[in-house]
Amino acid sequence: MQFDPFVIPFNIGLYFILIYSVVRSVIWFRDLSRPDKLRLQRGFFGTAFVQSLKEIFLESLIHRKILKTNFKLGYMHMSLAFGWFLLILFGTIEADIFGTKHLNAPYKAIFFRFFNPEHGGMGFEAVYGFFMDLILAFILSGLFLAVSKRFYSKVVGMRKTTRLKATDKIALISLWLIFPSRLLAESFTSGAHGNGSFLTGSLGSWLATFLPAQQMAYPFWWLYSLSLGTFFILLPITRYMHIPTELFLIFMRNSGIKTGDKSGTYSEVETHSCSSCGICIDACQLNFSVGITNIQSAYLMKAIRNNDDVSDIAHNCLMCGRCDLKCPVGIELSPIRMIQRRAGEPENDFRNIYKGYFRSRQSVALEKTNGSSAYDFLPENNPKKADVLFFAGCMTHLTPTIKNSMIKILEASGVNYNFIDEQGGVCCGRPLMLAGQDKEARELINYNSRMIWKSGAHTLVTSCPICYKVFKESYYLDVEVLHHTQFIKRMIDEGSIKMNFLHKKVVYHTPCDLGRGSGVYDEPKDVLKHVSRLEKSKFEDENSLCCGGSLGNMKISNQQKSKIARDAAAELTKGNPDILATACPLCKKTFSAVTETRVADISEIVAEAMMQPSVKKYILKQVNSIKELANI
């Protein structure tokens, strides 16, 4: 039996982490809702499982998405993850082929050279040894990048890297020590026995020239084992928990589980899957426009993991969703933030390090309300019957040109429409939701829903992406919800409205709630292409910027908001367009305050390009009156 006391720390760590993973998985599975459990079972026997294996290989090991965004950062992650995986895999095979017997204990493979110091002299053994050295060199190159990133983040092309807490630092140091200590331990052993390949062999023989290699090797094997053991034991309470949880996340996502609006297993798995890579920090406008660097999603995830008070972080966000689409792990960051906003401030702030291993489910603060309705003053509304409803929304009432243009377009299109909030209606409820006040929002949603039902309409057109998103997602309506750009596109396709071509250079700003929030990218651009020359900008579609006026953030000051708006407008108007077009009254309002370029909503541009229906109407009216006179 080959054994040495130095393998004990490694074994303790390994068995701890294995038992922990099993217990944790069972707890997580038990906490899933019944439909989600069924989804998971169906996924396991369906295509989701195969898909997940492929995705795990591409994302968890190769880190394809990070490679695409940032090659050096991706290489760093890949070399550590994929390299380590290869080292374990081929180490196990090596121990199996060349070891004394088959099916060894895991430590035999990890500390193979210690137990087989004479191995690797000749032929196939040497080739295999060369390959193992190559993998180690691959990992070490990534580790070199990682260490330099910690001190100078621009090395990997990042502006900011995440800050760490104490346990994270210990885990990080133990992770950093694993591979150099393996290198030195193997080198000394090889040096003492005169074998080893290009890396361990040459380093070993050089070290052996002035150091007692045989005696030096043993402490490094201890260090190697200790750092592995420490790393495994600290894994569940540090960000390195993402290594095992990401596998669960990928499988759960492929099985069709969504975050939803309550915290549960999936949101917890997502929170633990965040590796704090920092891509969301670089994507965040609060970072690169106004220099706020402590509220980004990576920090939110970390604060949730640590059971910290997250209400400040959760509320200080534009909710533009840029990080959601940039996240290489595919965590649904905005929904998690919304869950935290709803939860309010936690009642107890008691925490200790052991609690990190089994994080208690977040306690939702009980609201002190007397249960009465906050909006009982709302008048009973009986709208007249119509096919199409136009809901302008609060923001459109602040920008009357958009409202008037829409009325003009609706009149010209000839549909039977009703402008339901002509006299200034009731808010759609999303601003309250963004402030985490869902109960109040529900009251407004119910009120508006009643009104829409009563009208008997089949289509609801809204001018405001904020309203559009909430009508789509949180209302249970039997009507088709359209943003006005979609409606205009449809009218153009049907030939209901005719337009002249405006010889103007237009650049389009995608509003957050319309683009990333609701996935409407093409219709606004199609409409613009129809009436003007649409220019491309650097921030198109999914990469579009937030105008800064977002209702999602109440923490930043007016000055900071306008700084974000100025930066965004400057980026968009780089090509000197005639018009900066947008599809949101709030974006229009924010931008027009900070730029010289004319800012216009798509409906305004369309109304401008439309052939004069008022003239036509006027002539018809005259003709009719003449006819009437003639009849008399």
Next chain:
Amino acid sequence: MEKFGFTISKGRQIDYESNDRRIAEYIFEREPSFRLCIECGGCSATCTTGNLTQFSLRELHILIKRGENDQVRQNIRKCMLCGKCTLVCPRGVNTRNIVVLAKQAFQKSDEYAI
């Protein structure tokens, strides 16, 4: 009682001795822009809720600053947080946050819980 078209108005002096400024302090501390308000009434003029009822954000701001919290407590929940007031404010006061903070402050103090 017959009033003959006349009313007797209540005393209108502001009694700072008996007024409770805790809600105002709570907001001042967390939203410094509250101090910038010049009580122009732009917020009330554009208000969605104000369009449907007597709700006036300007009035509530003044009452909070005076420390006359009873009326504020009764009315603050009517706000729909739509954000128009923030957009029209000429002084850049973050009015939405003030409403949210006021609600929070009432929520936290037991005697005022809404």
